[in-house]
Amino acid sequence: MGVTFEQVTARFRDGNRITVALDLLDVRFSSGRMTALLGAPGSGKSTLLQHLNGLLRPDEGRMRTFEYELGPGKPGEVPPALRRKAGIVFQYPEQQLFAATVREELLYAPLNFGMDESGAARAAEEAARALGVFDLMDESPLELSSGQQRKVAIAAVLAADPDLLALDEPTASLDPESRTEMMELLARLCRQRGKTVITITHRLEDVLGRADECVVLSGGKRLFQGTPEQLIGRPDVMEAAGLAPPPAARLAAMLAEKWGTTPPSLYGAEELAAWAIRMARQSGGERT
């Protein structure tokens, strides 16, 4: 079933101008997989995200999140169950925290969606464990580090036990180690709990080796859909999407130039080293 967009157009009025954020968009996201949503600023990623749980409705076309179909209509009139099943985490989610304790924060969503108290408490604990913040349950969210706050904010959405988890730049302004940690966590949620995960990101490094698929938007349309590895092999797409090639690709390009060959499509230090050694053996003594 998954998530599909069929010829969806979404427009915004900005003063006197009308911007088309999504332009007859056709795209399908597979259930239970992790998909990276990429594209230059203004390509429509955030708009797409807000359609997933009905915060925005298409101006034209229809979209479907699992069994819920949405066409043009009022954003207010969306079944609450959809809001629960499609969990959206916005950028810098730590800005949403407001409760006195982490526990209360995590209980907010499940209680709002009608879970009974014991069920909500269980869900909150599970979400806390998944994000590694179980020890902080009785702390005040405002006194945590920003990294911990972010985990709490994501757990707060996870606590409602959504089937779909869509995140807007979950690694924004995190230091490199925390970024890796976060992406591993999201990949785990997908594999171990069968959740459908969609992450908006502008860094290929975050998704290489983790995301099952990449969808690249450009000008509100789908420019590319394929595996991350396939995407690296398409510098034209990456250019159009404003994506910087990952360091491995940069090094590979520099080395390939020396050997007078086309750069390989790969990532990761180990793969690159293996390729370099293979090339060295092949050229076996040839000087350029």
Added chain:
Amino acid sequence: MINFTNLDRQNLRQYGRADEAGEPAIECRSVSCRRPGSTVRTLNGLSLTVRRGEWVCLAGRNGSGKSTLIRLIAGLLNADEGEIRIDGEPLDPRSIPRIRGKIGMLFSEPDDQFVGLTVADDIAFGLENIGLSREEMEARISRYAELLGIGHLLDRHPAAMSGGQKQLAAMAAVLAMEPSILLLDEAGSMLDDRARTHFRAIVNRLRSTGTYTIVSVTHDAEEMLLADRLVLVSEGRVLAEGEPERLLADEHLLAKCRISPPFALAFCRELARHGWPIGLHADERKAVDALWASLLSKSPPGFGTEIG
């Protein structure tokens, strides 16, 4: 997009301080700092000297004291013990208002440095504070906006600007006050990759004019590689300092400071692991050159491990 001409360099040099040989731009002597209302020391007898025209990167894990240190240098905090000297002059509550004119500081959050309703108004804010005439303000606003390539944004409201643009505007506002010292507190951390690369290049260009002494706090290994010197801070003291490339090749230091090594380094390690050591290089170009040199100079190396 970066359009530093020779004329720009000359113009910038005019406003730098005359070189008083021997006097370091920034000197921290055994500085200690306590969190208000607690005995926890964020800085513990830290000493650091920054020479004029140098670009020093401060790195370390969160809570190591690097943010406190840069705020002390900016005069936003007072040290509990020890002394800070700017151009040889001690920094204390009385001298801060005067010395502050030499220091320009940029913070990480682009939105919360933007005071004015437009870019021009924002750049003017600092100039109003130092009492310039309208003509002088106009001149500086257009000069520094052009220098950073944002001359076309002078009438923009911050809500209509991207993070990268706002950070450039903040930089223009700081440069327009013609400081001799630039302090950057993770100024690129909230920008997307493109904007951060551009910002890094601008800081690099500024350093190359020789007019500014630059201290930047960062997590970004690429930025560390560009700097003249890397200072690793841990538990309120200097853990290690020296050439960025050398320090970044040290696994233990990186682990202690929670710094992710540049990719080139990981690549060199992988090659070594497979029997082809080319040395440890944090810089990509150097790694490529080293690999190539190794290929050319030796006969094809005997590889210990077959790779399937």
Added chain:
Amino acid sequence: MNGKLTLGRYAARESPIHRRDPRAKTLSMFLFMIAVFLIDGYAEAAAVSLFAIVLMVASRISLVNYLKAIRPLLVLVVFVALFQVLFDQSGMKWLEAGPVTVYSGGLASGLISALRMTLFISFTAMLTFTTEPDQLTRAIGGLLRPFGRAAADRLTVMLGIALRFIPTIFEEGERLYKAQVSRGLNLRDKSLAGKARAMLALLAPLTVSVFRRSLRLAESMEARGYRIGAPRTRYRSFRWQPADTAYLILFLLPVALTVWL
């Protein structure tokens, strides 16, 4: 795209009113208020209304917009007028309809009250229609300077910062609302407790964020040499022209009319 966000109701036009120094416009508004306050007869009402209409036309903004400005307070205006019409029993009997008796005095005071309020609201709207909010705040600061330079400067900086951040904080509020709705926030929740929780989920984070912003902003301002009470120059200032003096003197006319008629 210009990128300048329009707050309030400023409508850009080429008109002699738009071109006037905002300080002159603010001061003239006070003069007009005095004139309106002094209206107590049909003749004065007509004269001042004519004056107002002439100027509104000069501002090149359609009269319909001026009338629309009254809409939020229309109920109040009608209520006050009706109250006087029905219960002011001065003058002679003018109309009798069943239990209701309207006297000429009551009718006059009711109509004139309505007119006064209408003039007041719609004419002061001219200030915001023809003056950008930023110019207004600086005009107020400028007018207050003779009463205390340091305090006036502080006020100007404060108002400027408020104007600059309103769109930003508004956007943040919108994002926050969407985020909390995604967590099940429902403003249409019937229970009082539910509504209270909803308000908390929106106001608390926004308040925290505003405080954080202001601390960071203060640091940045301090780092850029801002000191409260210290003298500072001004990048943008107004230039008072003879036309502005003329404009101000023009407003003595309605005041004179209401005093003499």
